[in-house]
Amino acid sequence: MGCGSAKPTQHNQNHKLQLKKSMRSALLIQRWYRQYVARLEMRRRCTWNIFQSIEYAGQQDQIKLYNFFGFLMDHFTPASSERNLISHIFRENEVFQDVEWEPYFCYKSIEVPDTYAGPHLTFPLTVSNITELVEAFKHKEQLHARFVLQLLGETWRLLRVLPNITEVSTCHSKEITICGDLHGHLEDLLLVFYKNGLPSVETPYVFNGDFVDRGKDSIEILLILFAFQLVYPNDVHLNRGNHEDHIVNLRYGFTKEVLGKYRLHGKKILKLLQKIFSWLPLATVIDQKVLILHGGISDTTDLKLIAKLERNRYVSALRPPKCRQAVKSKGPGGQYSDGEGDRYSAAGRRRVRSLTHSNPATARHELQRRSLQAYSIRTSPNVEEELRERRRWAGLSASYERIHDPISSDSDPDSGEVLETDAEEWKQIVDMLWSDPMLQDGCIPNEVRGGGCYWGPDVTQEVLNRHNLCLLIRSHECKQDGYEFCHNRKVLTIFSASNYYEVGSNRGAYIRLGPDLNPHVVQYQASRSTRELTLRQSVGRTERSALRALREQLFAHKSDLISAFEEYDPEHTGVISMERWAVATETVLHLGLPWRVLRSQLVGCSTQEGMINYNDWFRELALMDPNKELAHTGLLETMYRHHSNLETIFRIIDTDHSGLISFEEFRQTWKLLSSHLKMEISDKAISDLALSIDFNKDGSIDINEFMEAFRLVDCSHAQILDSINEGLTPDLQQPTSPS
């Protein structure tokens, strides 16, 4: 009785106590761990914001730069040499026309040497050709230029008979696979093929744009996609993205990649690709219910209009369409002549099935158009005014003025009417390729990107209803999980380039869509080592990379930042408060980042009571990356800061892609940019700089060599800087120690 019953009770009590303690312990551990994860999430989000804001600032820059050229075209006096330079740029970057076509792009004269060990393509392409191609690229081989040109030629012939909007059906219980942005990430494409199967009659695919730029295997991706499309034209569908655009390519790496891999024939390949990009279809519709396009929509999106326009006139979404007159054939058409193309495109248009053919909502279309005209009558009696309104609307202000360019456009009594339609069509295309969804209702210009708009859930609802659709699949934005639903699951963003910003930054994903039209998402991440990283490690890695990029930006704006800080520090104590530091930094950089949150990662040397010694801070930044020494003169610092813009300008000027520009071109370029930046630069300073950069001393500047000076890869470039410094006149030389 005594011992027998007491022991179990004690046991029970101990047991209960243990349970209680273990529950409390579990609670404690959970509470602690969740806080830890939250802080990591905060860091990840900040890192993300950094990358995104730098990327979008770059895109905005790009568009502003091009608009700037347009503005200069209009406002410089006819006699000025700069005007000639710019008109030369605009004209030379136009795609070849008509008769010049065939001989220029003929591959037949290109010999393939016996030493070439890569794949040999035979046309018409076979399945074994493509498997050979994919295998070759897996082993980092390169396809010979002859086959590249041949393949591109065949692609062009196929694309120009395709309609603007491809219609696909999931009959025969076929599931369709949809991929988003690839951006030259070959490993991701191969990973998708591995997981999902190669494209074939049983495995149809839609690739939703942005195949090129940023990654290093853009051309290989294009060749693979085009090859599959040639072999399975009814089962592989491509949509144009905003990066399928030669102007964007100038900045984001595709142009450079092609010229680097194909030194002899790169220019031809690029010119042919310009044409091909303009012929890429703009959208795909599945079972008349699911709309797939690259960027998005706006409140004025009209698929009927889009189906009818001449998409090949929009060589770049950033520039107004080519004049209709220019498209007509002027001589005997060759194999690829535009004359033939034009006839085809007319035929192609007739073949386009109107999506809203039997749609009762057609009446609403008419209403839309009528109200636009009514608008124009109400507010602006002349077309020019109307155009300006639409420009503001579309967010590409100065560019629309290109239509009035007296140099390149033919005078045409009907030009008034043509221009009006052009502006509307242009806006449709820009909206499709550049827009992003937002959470609030409405539709506003997309100022972050510089083109297209932000559209809300109400617009999604309205546009989907108007066209009798149930889902919009788009890409264009990088998502951490590779995909994201929004607008009540009516909009699905799909992004297929994993590790886009940095190893471990995000997963990629693709969609499988069956006859039930229920999207099923599959995620992945390239590079084995990434999967094994813990959350902490992968966040840390991406974060370090983002912070490095951010420090570069900070250092590049050193002079402006110091001026801004000094405004808060009139007595030159060298010290300002954290808060003022944050405000000043945002004012100078305009990146919209949470500086206070980032402060602990960016500023190590804060003094007591939350003050920052900003000179110490810049010294600290310089030490973190030894290459910062290169920005030690005012002129060089400015060049460094704008090196992406500079490079883009150089590449635009170097219209024959020779990699060389003349002194005069360099001087004019720099003058243009400095007037744009509202800087005072003397001609002598520019000449001196140009002279000192001419390493070959032969009167021309090698673009790559010049840009290498600003590549932050290794210390040896500091030596280049020293020689530049030596070449400058004494008044330009500055002390090497940062101020």
Add this chain to the structure above:
Amino acid sequence: STRYDLYRVLHAALCLFAICSEAIVSELHKRISSAFDVFDHESNHTVDVREIGTIIRSLGCFPTEAQLHDVIAEIEEEEPTGFIRFERFLPTMSRILLEHRFRPVPEDLLLQAFEVLDQQKRGHLDPEELTRYLTQEGEPFTQEEMEEMLSAAVDPDKNLIFYKDFVSVMTVDDPW
């Protein structure tokens, strides 16, 4: 007891002083605003309610899930929209910070908690037993949370969790 009262009064006075001190409050507001901004994707002073937990925790607080729900209930609209407005978040969060609510878990207590679970006092735990505790007791982890913790905590060679090392690594690590 009078000494205790004196301390309480002094403490209250200091808190009052702190609350009245404009600079401190202003700095606090800026901190709160910065953290909020990180998740304000539309730049319209609202965040998704599901991010509130992350924001509060990133400001140095260690609430339980239940405490978090209470806070959210306080700052939600009368008819919940799925979004939290900054105007409602700021005063509540300021109070939380000034009152030092949801204090951190000190390292030694954390260690003790693991030791409680380690009934046989071996100095380590099996992934299975830790999983059992954390997914069944207290405020259970989701499978995803559990997997994430295991990926950081488990020694890959021995397939065990040496919790003492784990705790010290996790607490030293973070520069933020």
